[in-house]
Amino acid sequence: MTQIIKNIVIINPGMPPEEGWVMIEGDEVIKTGSGTPKEQADLVTDGGGGWLLPGFVNTHGHAGSSLLRGAGDDMPLHDWLKNVMWPNEKRFDKSMVEAAGNLALAEMIKSGTTSFLDMYHLHMGEFAEEIDRAGLKALLGRGMIGFGSSEEQKGKLSEAENLAAEWHMKGNGRIRIGIMPHAPYTCPPDFMLKAADLAAANNLLFHTHCAETSEETEEHIKRYGRHPVDHLNDLGIFDLNVLLAHAVHISPAHMDLFAEKNTAVSHNPKSNLKLGSGIAPAAEMMRRGVNVTIGTDSTASNNTLDMVEEMRMAAMLHKGSEENPAATAAEDIFKAATVKGASALQFPDTGKISPGWKADLILVDTSSPHLTPAFSERAVSHIVYAMKSTDIKSVWIHGSQVMKNRELLTLDEERVLFEADKQAQKLL
Secondary structure: EEEEEEEEEEEEOOOOOEEEEEEEEEEEEEEEEEEOOOOOEEEEOOOOOOOEOOOOEEOOOHHHHHHOOOOOOOOOHHHHHHHHHHHHHHHHHHHHHHHHHHHHHHHHHHEEEEEEEEEEEHOOOHHHHHHHHOEEEEEEEEEOOOOHHHHHHHHHHHHHHHHOOOOOOOOOOEEEEEEEEEOHHHHHOHHHHHHHHHHHHHHOEEEEOOOOHHHHHHHHHHHHHHHHHHHHHOHHHHHHEEEEEEEOOOOOOHHHHHHOOOOEEEEEEHHHHHHOOOOOOHHHHHOOOOOOOOOOOOOOOOOEEEHHHHHHHHHHHHHHOOOOOOOOOOOHHHHHHHHHHHHHHOOOOOOOOOOOOOOOEEEEEEOHHHOOOOHHHHHHHHHOOOHHHHHEEEEOOOEEEEOOOEEEEEHHHHHHHHHHHHHHHHOO
């Protein structure tokens, strides 16, 4: 099917705004133009003068824990994990994980996320099916804690490998699989090496939490005599395609290592602040050439999956912490939330609105007071510093519309909310 979205302003990262139209065939953009289109299409959508952006890319999350939103506020990370997250997650059944996953998908679509990474340890194959039905793009991994018997460790690695065999590059390439050991402090070196071997053998992304808290980092140094980043480097991990979550407590030398090794980082500012983990040196990493992307982490630690909020926090935080208003630029944050995030998740044709790129699009209504004056020259500034997720009216992923005028088209929102509340009752 051929589609045209007309009467829009195309806002691309790193490019001047363009008033005009977009033509889509199948799952990709085939043409853009200025003015009024003369081409014919099977379906024409009038954008009402709104801004058409590439969809946001959320590079770190745990959708399966979405029912724990607000369950463990105002606690340090390790207390929160040991006393809230892990005990509750032991009680999760398939219905609870399914409800949590669908809740996350609905929240992401409604706030403009079209691609995301998810690390979780329960029912990931079933979650892949839900993602496929809902039409989103995802890079998924079986989250693995490397303690336990050798048989338990082998079982987790087998589950990760089986997930890749079943789902990698499925759904017209919308679903990809990575290898995701939880963190250096929960995965001994031997287990990390086995996970690395699995990633290398299957050419899959390697994703792990790293240096999230000072406590975790100091404990790793006491145990192994090495900072976790240095230890991962000693193990050869950074010779793989790697995306690290957090990287809060790192040195300039670590940043240079990431730049040299093309290791990407998922910056999760709200989760890091809420858990008291610290402030990742994201602005300095950007200056040193690291591919810094943006993630929300889970609703249990954030407490939203709203990439609009996350962009704004990422933009503002470093200006204040460095006492430098030029520490971050709106354009760089917009890139981190779109094309750079897509690159980190190995979706190379995602994150721009251009011929040959996937049609992952969000349409923003600019008629609100907080987006006025809606000069296109100020669009990126408004997107990062003023926009609300409720300004996003319609969403397309791979050319298929998944939200129209704030109504979800591939999920029954009323049922999703009902099931989430119903399943969460089991935890009370």
